[in-house]
Amino acid sequence: MNKYFKCDYYRMTGEKWNPVKGTLIMLLRYDIRYLYLIRRKKTKIRTLFAMRAARKYGLEILSDNVGPGLYLGHAHNINVSPLAKIGKNFNLNKGCTIGRENCGKRIGAPTLGDGVWVGSNSMVVGNIHTGNDVLIAPNAYVNSDVPEHSIVIGNPAKIIKKENATDSYITMRI
Structure with a gap:
């Protein structure tokens, strides 16, 4: 079993991986099943199953650049650039x-640090960097760099410095 998936499983369920119970939960919960698919070794079969699940559930996270401990809250219509x-x-x-972003001065994709919480309907676009411990509020549009220990709200993004910004938002850290 992939160690990244075990970390994701712990973040999603709050329990350590148990082969029997974990397999049953994976059969019942599409979000955990999807995480299992994207964390498997890259093969053509894995890619086909992941693409089918992406269309079915609106999850497009085919990136291998996602660190351990990914949590999908209300997993629908989530898009992550590869x-x-x-x-x-x-x-x-x-x-x-x-x-x-495909044009302009920020051509490229974002780099997001550890312990980042992205709220519902938020957009993070362009070749930008966010530090660790950043909370991106729901409906925020972020297209500029964000320093560590910050909260980002609104459109255009307003950055508010706050120590331990994601303390009560990110639980069961690995």
């Missing part, structure tokens, strides 16, 4: 997009 780099203990919520 070029994005994401740290550990990362939370994604319904309707969020981590995407690349």
Whole structure:
């Protein structure tokens, strides 16, 4: 079993991986089943199953650049660019997009640090960097660099410095 998937499983369920119980939960919960698919060794079969699940559930996280401890809250319509780099203990919520920019001065995809929480319907786009311990509020549009220990709100993004910004938002850290 992939160690990254075990970390994701712990973040999603709060329990250590148990082959019997874990397999049953994986059969019942599509979000955990999807995480299992994207964490497996890259093969043509794995890619086909992951693409089918992506269409069925609106989850497009085919990136191998996602660190351990990924948490999908209300896992629907989540898009992550394959070029994005994401740290550990990362939370994604319904309707969020981590995407690349194709023109302008920020061509490329984001690099997000450890312990980042992305709220519902938020967009993080362009070749930007966010530090560790960053909370991106729901409906925020982020297209500029964000320092560590910050909260980002609104459109255009307003950055508010706050120590332990994600303390109560990111639980069961690995």
